[in-house]
Amino acid sequence: MMNILMMTSAAPKTAPFSTDEKKPPLGLGFLMAMLKNAGHRVFFQDNYLRPSNVLDTDYLVKQQIDFVGIYSNTICYQSTLEYFRKMQKMREEGKWGGKIIVGGPHTSVGADTIPDYVDYVVIGEGEKSVLDIIEGKVQKRIVQGKKIQDMDSLPLPTWEEFIHLPYQWNDYRIDSCPIYNLNTSRGCPFSCIFCSVKAVWGKTYRYMSAKRVVNDIQHLQKYYGAKCINFREDHFTLNKKRTIEFCEILLRKNIRIAWMCETRVDQLDDFEYQNLMANAGCNLFYIGVESGSQRMLDFFKKGEKVEQFINAFDIAHKVGIKTHASFVVGAPPESEEDLKKTYQLIERIKPDYTSMNVYTGLPGSELYNYVKENGLYEFEDENHVLYLKGHNQRVDKFYGGALNRKIPGSLSQYFLVKEKTRNKYRRLFSKLRFG
């Protein structure tokens, strides 16, 4: 039996993407369940939720930790690096003798950024590799994770590790709570050029059966009082047959649960289909519309037409499913005319919620390479994230000037730091005066 500490990495102070949403890391949940089922002792620290100082203490020694496994994504990679350094220092000083494993989306797009002293770097899916590593069956340092083909063979994620932690168990768009995330499919056959998800999961769509999904929901209802499920995955409804079966089981068994999912509009032109989902509890669709300009949609290789969005949103309004439309703004070669068309489409489809995302290049996508090769960026940060020319102006326009989303080190960020320092002194002075 081995003792294993699984951790996420802390969010940076400034990032071009929001780091406010705190949800259980289901990937680690699957890995921890596999390890527990194999008889190992598992410890968990979600530093993304609440940064901890375990690596500054004698925690690893006290708990006799044999392996530390870290979930890493590109935005949080600097904190991952800091953890590596601390553990390596402990090893060099002879204070701790365990091994370090790293996995998560960053390893799939940036394995070459990981220091040599990290013992194992798992690219892609980790379930099989993590067990093999811990059981001493792996000789190589860079491990290509085996794709799970039978998704029903996956264990339930370790909800018992998550349930008592202060995650966001509600959602501003839905009245029912608590709400739990599920991830029931992997891979995407589409080719959107701004998206790096394929680098992690590949193009083959694999999914849990409808029966398995319903079983997970019933488990969450029975043990954790689930009132709503958010299918946070790239495309919950891609397999229409599965979605229909899923809805039919919910209705047949009279399972009352609200749910929402991320989806595309390809098949949502079907009134009966959407109506079935609404009757089975579907409350909200989160749809990546990306642009109201067909020219931009074609450039993105979205494989969807403006008319399809109009049709799908019209039907959703009729059947009573709320909609959240997400748009990418500022990607090359977007013009004022394209942006105007986006606003016109928003007017036309009337989403209940709209998100405008200022395009920022994450490694691992076709558009990222295009931006890099054509020098279309103003700044490349330490994680190789690309900020396009005019990024800060777009942050002003679309994020109300949020300083922590601007280019690191820019003048505005200097003022952010100054503002923090000012607050610190303000607090100090108020203490001096009244303390």
Ligand code: B12
């Ligand atoms: C749900 C979700 C969230 C949730 C939950 C995040 C989480 N940690 O699970 C929330 C809202 C919190 C979130 C926030 C963010 N997310 Co997010 N998110 C997703 C989404 C849609 C699904 C994640 C998921 O559940 N996957 C399923 C599980 C099974 O996969 P997994 O977590 O990757 O874990 C597997 C492997 O990576 C590996 N693995 C993971 N950790 C480890 C550790 C070890 C030791 C080993 C061996 C293996 C291993 O094994 C796991 C099982 O196979 C993905 C897209 C996607 N399809 O993956 C984006 C995604 C992960 N998010 C992304 C980003 C950018 C972010 C944010 C930085 C910004 C943002 N707001 O979007 C923050 C950072 C948060 C963080 N630290 O996790 C990017 C990451 C890209 C990158 N190169 O790093 C993705 C890939 C989407 C994209 N745009 O490309 N996200």
Ligand code: SF4
């Ligand atoms: S944006 Fe969605 S549909 Fe497009 S490639 Fe990425 S995961 Fe697939």
